Amino acid sequence: MAKNAIVIGSGFAGLSAASFLAKAGWDVIVLEKHDSPGGRARQLKESGFTFDRGPSWYWMPDIFERYFHQFGKQTSDYYSLKRLDPSYRIYKNDGSMDIPADFTELKKLFESIEPGSSKQLEKFISEAAFKYKTAMDKFVFKPGQSIAEFLDPDIMKALFRLDLFNSVKTHVRKYFKNPRIRELLEFPVLFLGAMPDQIPSLYTLMNYADIVGGTWYPAGGIFSVVDAMYQLAIELGVKFLFSENVTSIKSSSSYIQKIITDKNEYEAEVVIGTADYHFIENNLLEENDRTYSEKYWDKRMMAPSCLLYYVGLNKKLKNISHHSLFFDTSFDQHALEIYKQPGWPSDPLFYVSASSVSDDSVAPEGCENLFFLVPVAAGLSGDSESMREKYFRMIIARMEKHTNQNIEGAIIYKKSFAQTDFIQEYNAYKGNAYGLANTLLQTAILKPSSRSKKLYNLFYAGQLTVPGPGVPPALISGEIAANEALKLFQ
């Protein structure tokens, strides 16, 4: 008889874990509290606009290709991709800068800002390429259960070049003097949920992902990837039960016996929890079954939460880019207000995705689809309507000033999303948006474990365990958890 598994949650990690188990011949049921798959990447369709609710950057196309390849498929079987050029635009107080997709063009841009920096960029990227390749081959797919996983002669040889004990900030400063170039190269690590001085320089591999791997756009938005993974899971025989909220997990003799939802009870040989790790531990498991204490969680450094706005305009904007970073206020001050002295930011940096610049299908004809993201500290309270409105007015005014046009008067749809929504919709610990920060002390074996230390048949995947936050890592974490389960139960 086929083995059976329950996967809790149908975000990228849940879709991935379920598909790998189904490929191995298991009967798999996914229990999802929402009425559609995708988790943080679900779709919002309103007033003719189609928004991606969360992720908007498609980086590391190799990881997505690798994922589908393992099932005998390719991404193009499900969705089409185009590389964006410019990759993104950065607004500063004194103007904007487009980051070209082409490396030769980028070198020219660097040279125009800091003479000699194009040669430095070549060296910097060659180191970043080495780190990316080594991380993919030797680190990222490891379950993080023991230090022995990393006692590999190739890792030992590469230890010096991997530069684990320096920060991204120190590393970038070794190569470049100009603050604008430094900021540009430090930006990608913000995806990892901490500041460049807290992230090990190994993660300049993200610069390789940015500059060489490129910024891509799947037609229809990031939800096309969710849909592709969901279709694939169905082809593999995975059964999805939507609008089914898991409310508790009962165990006996260190094994899970029952998964209880608001509708039913289930039994399974293996359970893979991909909902928020802290929530599963502290709200679904009985006290004796928890690996980590509340104190442990409280000491973790969370990636930021965010204020989000989904906005539909009744006109097209002039001269805007698909991805725009508004770095026109103090980076250091905003970082302080997120990490060191958490509080509502005084004048935050923000990001805007205008997917309708690349895709006519996501807005009615002649209209623009805008998604605004303002990073804020995890665990803040007070995201009232008036607080949300205050920040919206602040950022819309800055966008209007920099792009020199009226935006507010053209709004025909607007919805906000903040910490309390992250908690309510995703059971997110401290309202986190992207899990745990990837600091050195929260990497690999130092992350919450991909296997429960108390319950033999419970595994974890998702952005709070290995390898970390982001869509590509979530796909990988599902694969890791499924492989761990297969190792022990197949």
Ligand SMILES: Cc1cc2nc3c(=O)[nH]c(=O)nc-3n(C[C@H](O)[C@H](O)[C@H](O)COP(=O)(O)OP(=O)(O)OC[C@H]3O[C@@H](n4cnc5c(N)ncnc54)[C@H](O)[C@@H]3O)c2cc1C
């Ligand atoms: C605003 C935002 C922007 C982002 N931008 C990017 C980006 O541009 N690029 C990128 O690569 N990454 C980005 N990320 C990060 C990326 O989206 C996440 O790391 C990834 O989607 C996490 O997937 P997951 O499967 O771990 O978690 P989730 O997507 O949260 O999935 C967990 C699932 O579990 C379900 N669940 C929770 N509790 C229960 C329960 N009790 N019973 C049943 N089901 C339950 C939830 O409904 C959800 O569907 C962004 C994230 C956010 C929030």
